[in-house]
Amino acid sequence: xxxxxxxxxxxGRPKEADGTDLRDRILDAAELEFADHGxxxxxxxxxxxxxxxNPALIGYYNGSKGALYEQVIRRKGAxxxxxxxxxxxxxxxxxxxPALRDIVRAYLQPQWxxxxxxxxxxAFVRLQARLHSEPEARALRxxxxxxxxxxxxxxxxxxxxxxxxxLEEVSLRMAxxxxxxLFMLNDLGRLGDLTxxxxxxxxxxxxxDHLERFLAAGLRAD
Amino acid sequence: xxxxxxxxxxxGRPKEADGTDLRDRILDAAELEFADHGxxxxxxxxxxxxxxxNPALIGYYNGSKGALYEQVIRRKGAxxxxxxxxxxxxxxxxxxxPALRDIVRAYLQPQWxxxxxxxxxxAFVRLQARLHSEPEARALRxxxxxxxxxxxxxxxxxxxxxxxxxLEEVSLRMAxxxxxxLFMLNDLGRLGDLTxxxxxxxxxxxxxDHLERFLAAGLRAD
DNA sequence: ATACGAATTACTCAGTTGTTTAATTTTTTG
DNA sequence: CAAAAAATTAAACAACTGAGTAATTCGTAT
Numbered sequence: 017x018x019x020x021x022x023x024x025x026x027x028g029r030p031k032e033a034d035g036t037d038l039r040d041r042i043l044d045a046a047e048l049e050f051a052d053h054g055x056x057x058x059x060x061x062x063x064x065x066x067x068x069x070n071p072a073l074i075g076y077y078n079g080s081k082g083a084l085y086e087q088v089i090r091r092k093g094a095x096x097x098x099x100x101x102x103x104x105x106x107x108x109x110x111x112x113x114p115a116l117r118d119i120v121r122a123y124l125q126p127q128w129x130x131x132x133x134x135x136x137x138x139a140f141v142r143l144q145a146r147l148h149s150e151p152e153a154r155a156l157r158x159x160x161x162x163x164x165x166x167x168x169x170x171x172x173x174x175x176x177x178x179x180x181x182x183l184e185e186v187s188l189r190m191a192x193x194x195x196x197x198l199f200m201l202n203d204l205g206r207l208g209d210l211t212x213x214x215x216x217x218x219x220x221x222x223x224x225d226h227l228e229r230f231l232a233a234g235l236r237a238d
Numbered sequence: 239x240x241x242x243x244x245x246x247x248x249x250g251r252p253k254e255a256d257g258t259d260l261r262d263r264i265l266d267a268a269e270l271e272f273a274d275h276g277x278x279x280x281x282x283x284x285x286x287x288x289x290x291x292n293p294a295l296i297g298y299y300n301g302s303k304g305a306l307y308e309q310v311i312r313r314k315g316a317x318x319x320x321x322x323x324x325x326x327x328x329x330x331x332x333x334x335x336p337a338l339r340d341i342v343r344a345y346l347q348p349q350w351x352x353x354x355x356x357x358x359x360x361a362f363v364r365l366q367a368r369l370h371s372e373p374e375a376r377a378l379r380x381x382x383x384x385x386x387x388x389x390x391x392x393x394x395x396x397x398x399x400x401x402x403x404x405l406e407e408v409s410l411r412m413a414x415x416x417x418x419x420l421f422m423l424n425d426l427g428r429l430g431d432l433t434x435x436x437x438x439x440x441x442x443x444x445x446x447d448h449l450e451r452f453l454a455a456g457l458r459a460d
Numbered sequence: 461a462t463a464c465g466a467a468t469t470a471c472t473c474a475g476t477t478g479t480t481t482a483a484t485t486t487t488t489t490g
Numbered sequence: 491c492a493a494a495a496a497a498t499t500a501a502a503c504a505a506c507t508g509a510g511t512a513a514t515t516c517g518t519a520t
Contacts, residue, residue, distance in 0.1 A: 057276075230459050479503080
C-alpha cells in the first residue's frame with residue numbers, strides 16, 4: 017500500500033543486474049507493439065508479454081497507455097531531432113550557403129541510421145509513418161512537438177539554396193520531401209511487390225543515394 | 239427466424255424511397271469512421287449511429303467489420319483504378335511516347351478529383367494514407383489488389399519516357415511518387431502548421447501544379 | 461535480525477467490444 | 491386478405507479492454 021502516488025520513474029539505481037532498466041524494456045516492447053498494430057490496435061497485455069513482465073508493471077513504471085505511447089515517440093524522436101540540428105549546425109559552420117544535396121542528406125541521415133540500427137530502429141520508423149497518417153489529436157500534437165522545430169530550420173536553409181522559390185514554395189516542397197522518405201522507409205520491405213522484387217536487389221546505400229537525387233532534383237525544379 | 243444464412247446484398251429493388259440504399263449509407267458512414275479512427279479505432283456502434291441505423295443492420299447488410307472495411311476500400315479504390323487506366327489509355331492513344339508530365343498528371347488526377355468531391359472523397363483520401371502505413375496483412379493484401387495493377391502500367395510508361403534509367407530505378411521512383419502525393423493529400427489541411435499558414439494561401443489548382451513539377455523533376459533526375 | 465519501503469504478483473473491476481439471437485414490424489407474394 | 495419473406499429492432503452474449511487493488515516478495519539500511 018506504500019506505493020507512491022506518482023511511481024518514481026528512475027529509482028536510485030538500476031534494478032536489473034544486466035543493466036537493462038525494466039522501464040526501458042517495457043518501452044522497447046511497446047515500440048514494437050505500437051509499430052505492428054498502431055495505437056488503438058496495441059494491447060497492454062501484449063506489450064507486457066513482449067517485455068516478459070507483469071501487466072501491472074506497465075502502469076507502475078510508465079503510466080497509462082497514452083502516456084506510454086508518448087514516451088515511446090519522444091524517446092527516439094528526440095534523438096532524431098538532435099541529430100538533425102547537429103548535422104545542420106555542422107553544415108552551416110562550413111559555409112553559410114550549403115549545397116542543396118548536403119542539406120537533404122543532413123536531414124535524412126538520422127532516420128536512415130536509425131532504420132539500420134536493429135529491429136527496434138526499424139519499428140520506430142514504421143511507428144513514425146503511422147504517426148504521420150493519424151489525424152487524432154494526440155498524434156498531431158506529438159508530431160508538431162517532435163518534428164516541427166528542426167523542419168523549420170531546414171526550410172530556412174533550403175530557402176537560401178533555392179533563391180528562385182518563394183518561401184511558401186520551399187515549405188511545400190519540404191512537405192513533399194517528408195512524405196517521400198517516410199513512405200519509402202516504411203514501405204521498403206514491401207516495395208518489392210510492386211516491382212516483382214527488382215528493388216530489393218538495390219543495395220541500401222545506393223537506395224539513400226537514389227532518394228537524395230530524386231529529392232534534390234524535385235526541390236530544384238523550375 | 240427466416241433470415242437467409244447469407245443475407246442477400248442487393249434485394250430486388252432499392253428498399254429506400256429516396257433511392258439511397260441502406261447498404262450504401264452504411265458504407266458511407268463506415269468510410270468516415272474508418273478515416274477518422276483507423277480500422278482498430280473504429281467502432282461498429284459509431285458507424286451505425288452515423289448511418290442512423292440499428293447496429294445489427296451492419297452485420298445484416300455488410301457482414302463483419304473486416305468485410306465492411308474491405309468493401310469501403312474497394313468501392314472507391316476501384317473507381318480510382320479505372321480512371322487511371324482510362325487516362326493512360328487516352329494518353330497512349332495520342333502518342334506511344336507521352337510526355338513525362340502528362341503521365342504524372344494522368345496518375346494523380348483521379349485522386350485529386352476524389353478529394354475535391356465533398357467530404358466523402360476527402361475521407362477516402364485519408365483512409366488511403368492510413369491503408370498505406372498499416373503493416374497488417376489485410377491492409378497489405380488490399381493495397382496490392384487495388385493499386386498495383388495500374389501502378390505497373392504506369393511504371394512501364396515511365397520507363398519509356400525515362401530511357402536513361404533502368405527499370406529498377408523507375409520502379410523505385412514510382413514508389414517515391416506515390417509516397418509524396420499520398421502524404422500531401424492526407425496532410426494538406428495540416429500543412430499550415432509547419433509553415434505558419436503560408437501554404438494555405440496557395441490555391442488548390444496551383445498546388446497540383448507544384449506537385450507535378452516537383453515529381454516530374456525528381457523522376458527525371460540524373 | 462528486523463523493519464521499512466520499493467518491486468512485483470495475482471486478482472478483480474467496470475466498461476466496451478463485435479456479433480448473435482429471438483421477437484417484431486414491414487413488405488411482398490399468392 | 492392471408493401467408494410468406496424480408497427488414498428492422500431491442501436485448502443479450504461472451505470475450506476482451508485498460509486500469510486498479512491488496513497482498514506478497516525482495517533488497518537493503520539500520
